[in-house]
Amino acid sequence: MTSGSPQKINFDQLTENSLKWLDWIEGATKLQGLIKGNVNFDGLEGDEKKFVASRLNEVAPNRQLLLNSVYITMTAGFEEYLRTTLKAMADNLNQEAKPPNAHHKTLVNFNIRETAKLLRRMDSPPDYITFNHDDLCRILGSCATGSQAVQFNGEALSDVDGLIRLKNFCERAEGLGKRVDLDVAAKDPAIKIALKQEKNNSARDVRKLLEDELEIISRYRNRIAHIGGNASDVTEPVLRSHKYLLSAVAVAIENQIQNRAKK
Numbered sequence: 001m002t003s004g005s006p007q008k009i010n011f012d013q014l015t016e017n018s019l020k021w022l023d024w025i026e027g028a029t030k031l032q033g034l035i036k037g038n039v040n041f042d043g044l045e046g047d048e049k050k051f052v053a054s055r056l057n058e059v060a061p062n063r064q065l066l067l068n069s070v071y072i073t074m075t076a077g078f079e080e081y082l083r084t085t086l087k088a089m090a091d092n093l094n095q096e097a098k099p100p101n102a103h104h105k106t107l108v109n110f111n112i113r114e115t116a117k118l119l120r121r122m123d124s125p126p127d128y129i130t131f132n133h134d135d136l137c138r139i140l141g142s143c144a145t146g147s148q149a150v151q152f153n154g155e156a157l158s159d160v161d162g163l164i165r166l167k168n169f170c171e172r173a174e175g176l177g178k179r180v181d182l183d184v185a186a187k188d189p190a191i192k193i194a195l196k197q198e199k200n201n202s203a204r205d206v207r208k209l210l211e212d213e214l215e216i217i218s219r220y221r222n223r224i225a226h227i228g229g230n231a232s233d234v235t236e237p238v239l240r241s242h243k244y245l246l247s248a249v250a251v252a253i254e255n256q257i258q259n260r261a262k263k
Helices: 006-035 046-056 063-096 105-120 133-142 167-175 189-194 203-227 236-257
Strands: none
Touching (some): 063 167, 105 167
């Protein structure tokens, strides 16, 4: 049973359901082969007979396309998990309702800069962000001296490139007051299990392996997005191992955000 923040639960459900669809389709293909030639068509009505015959004659979809579809859904879901985690950090700051001078100046300036960046993109915003210029202007105004409460812009502050590799995510999280450290993540038991590492392996070695594997995931994701569904990097073992790793990374991130991680 999945647990954690709402965004982690959504990610876990997405990946589990995607793998269930993969298993269901492959199970249906196997079942088709087992019952083909063994159906008693005499016991079927006209429309039933046509339907069963058409289903048994269907050709299974291209397996590589299926694997790539699940893979791109999984990696996009992980990116969305990271974005919504950053938004939640911004929301937590907003709930404090503190004036600009009650926050570290660097954090307020960070909010101004990222909101202004998004405002410059108002005519061609990223597809995954929804905003209007009035809201952005109000957010900028809330950062001025004399404002009663700073509004931190979750949309702008979650607009981060290269999320899968985590470096930029960690930097943005730290800017929002939450430290997510890859050295600490490398000590997380879930990460070590996903990477098939022994408990006593050094955090430095595990971190290097983690970064290398996340780089591979990012590259495979981009190849599918840019080349198309026939990119041949993803096999079923690769898909499942990367699913377990991304789920483990989400656990490690949650542990650090909730201060449950071992330093």
